[in-house]
Amino acid sequence: MAPKSCLKNPLFLLCLLTISAFETAAQNTISNADSTFYRQKIAELDSALAINGIGNSRVYNLAAYHSLLGEKQASISYLQMAVDNGLIILNANVDPDLENARTAEEWPAIRKKIIGNWYKYYPFGDAHYALELIKMRDNYLRKREQVEKDKEKYGDESDEYWMTIKETRRIATENGEKLDSLINLHGWPRQNFVGQAQTRAAAVVMIYSDVDIQKKYINEIEKAVEYNEIEGRYLAIIRDKILISDGEKQLYGTQYLYNDSTEMMEIAPIENEIDLDKRRIELGLDSMDVYLEGLNVIRK
Incomplete structure (x- = not known):
């Protein structure tokens, strides 16, 4: 359904109505409960968009929900709206919720605009570095969510649960090693180099990394808090983890x-x-x- 605020734009409406048979089939692969939830959120966001106008989270989430429903062209239309209005949505490049949208033929052009918009805010930054930080954080957090789902489904003594725990730990270790390599290559991910959300993503990765890597970069975490690039809670967690690991x-x-x-x-x-x-x-x-x-x- 087209947002009311966009009905005056026939080209935008045309894009929203151009939903292929493939997309309709893809929609059938999600549960009825999920579909109902996504439709509800779309209706809420459409109303907010009409009242409050364009905003990063509103337009981005509309694109994500349509993508999850298999409605590729509707998702692409919202992403196009975002980039045309100069919004910063760098994580659209790696967000699994937008996987369907990224198969659209319009995606390469939109991706180019996404990167271009990001560099307008961070002209001396490194978008590749920023995207790697997002991917590492999100890969780990998705696996942590799976741990809770497996615990609820199979119980905390099941093989399935403990296999997911093991996989989560493996990802955390690999993320820490990769972050270490990126820092050695590019330096600590300062906010003006990768963006605020990405600096925070690095801190999340650091929280779950092996303690040797935490010790190596604890001073950088302290500086990031001092410069108001990340919240103090990241420092508190990492500092406490180091102390406990040292028996203190x-x-x-x-x-x-x-x-x-x-x-x-x-x-x-x-x-x-x-x-x-x-x-x-x-x-x-x-x-x-x-x-x-x-x-x-x-x-x-």
Whole structure:
């Protein structure tokens, strides 16, 4: 369905209505529940688009939902709208939700505009480096989501669950090694070189990397927080992981340990716990009591 705000544009409407038989068949491969959800979100976003106008997330998500429904041309039309309005949607190049859209014959031209728009904001940047950071982060996070799905479906003692856990750890290790290589080649991914979202993506990859790599780049993480390129929570998690791996007490209370006796997760030992909330607040974190609300974790 065409967004109301675009009905006055006959060329745009024509694009939206040009849905091939292949796309209709592709739609049949998704579940009815997913299809209903995607249609609902499209309706909500169409309304928001008509009221509030074009925005990165609105147009991008409309493109993604149409792509997931197999409606390639509708998805492409929203991507075209995004690039024509100069929006920054670099991750469209690697987002699996847009895999269908990227098979359209219009995609190469749109991709060229996406890269061009990105370089207008980051003229001295490296789009290839930025895309690699996005891919590493998203590959890992998708596998983590699969861990939870397998746990719910098969149970946490199943072979399927533990195979996914093993694969998740493998991806984390490989990501860390690849990030290390990229940093050696291009330097630390500063915001003005790869973009804010990509600098954050590097921090996410670093969180799940092996501790040796975390130790190697902890100073860069500190600088990124100091320069307001990433949030302090990234530093808190990485710093605590390093301390726990070295057999020391953590500083920010971000790490848990499993207690075999109680069969519960417990907060790992904390250095100078009296000043814990002070340290957390300095990095922009909630107090420990607020943080633990709703979590099934024991605080001694």
